[in-house]
Structure formats: structure tokens, C-alpha cells
Amino acid sequence: MQIFGASSRATTIMLRVYDGELAIYRRSWRLLSNMYDRWIKVNVIHDVGASNVKVYIDGVLRYEGSGAGGHYHYFKFGVYAQDDPSHRMESRWRGISLLKKN
Template sequence: MTSFFLSSLVYLTIVWLMISYQAAKAWKPIDPTEGFISLPLNQSNLVIQRPYDVPEDQRYSFVDGVHKLWVFRTDKPHTPTSKTGPRTEIRIHGYDYSSGVWQFEGYGYVPCGTSGVCIMQVFGASPHATTLMLRVDNATLSYYRGPPVLVQNIYDKWFRLNVIHDVEARKVKVYINGVLKYEAPGRGGTSHFFKCGVYAQHDDSYYMESRWKGIKVLKKCD
């Protein structure tokens, strides 16, 4: 009886250790860019979309490698004919894609008080407009309006964001600081591109701001 009890205890201990190891491995930070090629990117690839009646330097700055983008709730949209909310966003130009595995990488920062805003998009879907939107609402970073919540308190700290879009597999993965936070299904569409900045959504704060540095576009090696 004692031998059976000890054997069972050893077995359960081994199982528990294996489960703990796998769980720890799953949450261990990785380099999401492994196996990807970083594509050439310069300022000409970064198109600034801002309220159409405001000069660029009143909603965007680039100082010491940091892109600062801000917008007000009362601002106009980015074109006179647009029915969307106010935004100041970097639209990645020159790397629209319709197939393959693509990745956005950037280091983001959201100051306290910014809320009701999208800070990153994978644009293009069908019948929707976007495949992915990352939103900040009252300090939380979420997939669209959530759930899920990806980060409980995103304010006032730099974070590394990696978003991988596998078009054929219809999957999108979101990594924060090297940790996989969410895997979402694709949403169709025939053409996609990346955006980051601030784009007003529901219950938006009067002033919205995000900062970005180290922006990269990467493609999976064939």
C-alpha cells in the first residue's frame, strides 16, 4: 500500500512538473522576428494621415527617433469626404500585401489619459475595414473593444509590439514584449497594410496621443 502511494505521488509530481514546464515555456518571451526578413523602410514609407485642415507639424513630430502623434476629439477627419473619426496615423506605404506572412514591429508608448482610441491597425478585410485593431480604453490594451484584454495597464511605459499576419492561414498573432498575447482569426480581404498612431473610437478622450520608435516591416522567409 505504501509502495503504491509513493509511486502515485512520484507520478503526480512528474506530471505537475511537466505541466508547469510547458506553461512556463509558453509564457517565456521569444523573438517573434526570427525567420523574418526586415524590409527597407525610411521616412518616405511613413505617410502621415492627420486632420485635413491642420498642418502636419501641429499633429505630428519626429524627434530623436521618436514619432509622436496626437489628435483632439474635435478634430476633422483625414480627408474632407471621410465619415470616420479624427486621427493622426502613420500609414505604412509601399508594402501593401495580399498574400504571405507579414509582420509589423514597433516600440509604442501611450501617455496616461489617452482613451477610446485605436493605436495600431492591420487594414483591409471583408466585409469589415480592418483585420486587426488594438485599442486603448482606460489604460487597458485590447483586441478591438475586448475581451480579450492584452495588457491591463499600458500607460506611461514603452512596450515592444509585434503583429504577425498570415494571410493564407487566416491568422493574426499579437506579441507584447516577446510574449504571445492573442491569436485572432483573419477577416478576409484582398489587400492589407499596417498603421499606427491614434484613431478616435467610442468614448474617446479629448486628447489622444501615442509615440512610436523602431518601426519595422518584416516578411517571412520563403
């Protein structure tokens, strides 16, 4: 999952899985272990005005950090090949909601 758009890089935040661990970018911040073959609930709050990003996993705040600037942002999620890709990579998504603060 990614939030594209930032002033100094392509994304504000990126969640990635390496060796069964959910992490921010390249393992800089580990959020959860034992990721394979299970459902998790991910909530991300990106407050552009306050320059803040929060990531909740199964209702628990696992990460809070600064935004990365930029004027245009969008969410993107799916499976992308990365270092040492598997022949079977899969993610399933349901119940997606996007809320916009007025």
C-alpha cells in the same frame, strides 16, 4: 494599431486602449493593463495565406486568431478619438519594421 483589409469588415485586427487596458477591438480580448506612461514592444504577425494573426506584447504571445480574408492589407498606427476621448491622447512609435514573406 490596425491591419486594414478584410472581406467582411474594414480591418483584420485593431488594437485599442480603453481605461488603460490594451484590447482587441472593443475590449473583446484584453491584452494588457496599466498602459499609460510606459513603453511596450508590439509585434504583429499577419499570415494571410494561413489566415492567422498573432500579437506579441513584450515578447509574449497575447493573442492568436483567424484572419479576416481580403486581398489587400496595410498596417496603420497612431491615435484616434474614441468613446469618451481625453484632451491628451498620445502614442509614440520607434523601430518600426515590416517584413514580407516571399
